[in-house]
Amino acid sequence: MATPAPRTTITIGTRASKLALLQTDLVQAALKKSHPQYEFKVFSKETAGDLNTTIALKDFTSKNLWTEELEEHMIGGQVDLIVHSLKDVPTLLPSTCTLGPTMPREDSRDVLVVKQGLTYQSLAELPAGSVVGTSSIRRTAQLARKYPHLKVQDIRGNIGTRLSKLDAEDSPYTCAILAAAGLLRLDLADRITQYLDSKNSGMLYAVGQGALGIEIRKDDTLLHEMLDKIGDWNTTYAVLAERSLLRTLEGGCSAPLGVETEWVKGAEGKKLRMRSVVVSVDGQKCAEAEVVGDVDSVETAEAFGITVAKALVADGAGEILEEIQRNKVAKESVSS
Numbered sequence: 001m002a003t004p005a006p007r008t009t010i011t012i013g014t015r016a017s018k019l020a021l022l023q024t025d026l027v028q029a030a031l032k033k034s035h036p037q038y039e040f041k042v043f044s045k046e047t048a049g050d051l052n053t054t055i056a057l058k059d060f061t062s063k064n065l066w067t068e069e070l071e072e073h074m075i076g077g078q079v080d081l082i083v084h085s086l087k088d089v090p091t092l093l094p095s096t097c098t099l100g101p102t103m104p105r106e107d108s109r110d111v112l113v114v115k116q117g118l119t120y121q122s123l124a125e126l127p128a129g130s131v132v133g134t135s136s137i138r139r140t141a142q143l144a145r146k147y148p149h150l151k152v153q154d155i156r157g158n159i160g161t162r163l164s165k166l167d168a169e170d171s172p173y174t175c176a177i178l179a180a181a182g183l184l185r186l187d188l189a190d191r192i193t194q195y196l197d198s199k200n201s202g203m204l205y206a207v208g209q210g211a212l213g214i215e216i217r218k219d220d221t222l223l224h225e226m227l228d229k230i231g232d233w234n235t236t237y238a239v240l241a242e243r244s245l246l247r248t249l250e251g252g253c254s255a256p257l258g259v260e261t262e263w264v265k266g267a268e269g270k271k272l273r274m275r276s277v278v279v280s281v282d283g284q285k286c287a288e289a290e291v292v293g294d295v296d297s298v299e300t301a302e303a304f305g306i307t308v309a310k311a312l313v314a315d316g317a318g319e320i321l322e323e324i325q326r327n328k329v330a331k332e333s334v335s336s
């Protein structure tokens with residue numbers, strides 16, 4: 001049997017949103033630079049998640065809203081890699097797919113965006129009753145815990161849509177919370193009022209936020225080699241640890257889990273520090289853990305995530321997550 005001709009064209013799959021296409025450009029440019037002998041094409045597709053902007057995200061039953069259809073194309077061979085926002089990638093992938101090394105992370109923090117025309121400078125300044133736009137259970141729970149005098153209201157759609165809903169003259173919102181990364185990549189830095197972190201507001205970000213998830217077929221050695229060349233190990237190990245934490249807690253993408261991960265230099269060299277929090281949706285219960293550890297491989301990154309998960313469970317995370325799960329099951333049995 002003749003061996004198949006070596007591949008000369010590599011196809012990159014992506015969602016069709018403006019942000020997804022910009023992120024795909026970053027990967028395509030890096031691959032082109034490191035592998036000039038190949039041609040790189042983009043295959044873009046609207047996903048179920050893009051097409052449905054009315055149902056609240058947490059009410060979707062399929063967790064793989066953004067990823068499933070593109071994965072089918074990759075498993076079928078029409079696409080060689082998929083560029084995702086890592087935050088939207090489920091912690092469990094189809095058995096024949098995996099994430100490769102990823103590129104340097106954009107700013108991972110959440111930010112406060114104030115409605116056009118208002119002059120508030122920080123979350124702390126907002127008067128009681130101000131309405132914060134977000135559809136994220138993680139952001140809602142953390143706000144309820146730290147800023148119980150604020151109200152939260154759903155705001156859906158891609159980043160541009162959310163900004164127009166916020167700024168509309170008759171909008172109910174005072175502000176919205178978004179990921180810095182999306183705004184920065186879309187050249188909307190001027191809309192950022194305050195970067196939120198553990199120190200200034202107690203707000204931690206989502207697992208994988210600000211990073212790209214580059215998914216490939218497990219057995220595709222060419223793509224493994226290519227991504228090794230453009231990969232940034234500080235980012236790759238940090239996000240592997242975060243995803244291992246989330247997978248261990250089994251909360252899926254709707255877990256009210258916040259993290260803040262940073263490489264810190266100590267006397268014994270570079271270590272990974274992870275702050276983490278799980279908050280009940282009403283903000284009443286909260287589990288926290290901060291762990292510093294040696295992380296210098298895929299294995300140690302994943303083990304570190306499990307260590308952080310155990311510390312969170314020791315602080316009560318299990319009860320909070322079980323309660324959320326119970327409520328979900330109760331809701332489902334009422335509606336069906």
Ligand SMILES: NCc1[nH]cc(CCC(=O)O)c1CC(=O)O
Binds near residue numbers: 086087177181182209
């Ligand atoms: N939840 C949707 C989503 N998925 C990825 C980003 C952009 C930021 C990123 O890459 O993490 C956003 C927007 C947001 O949360 O404001």
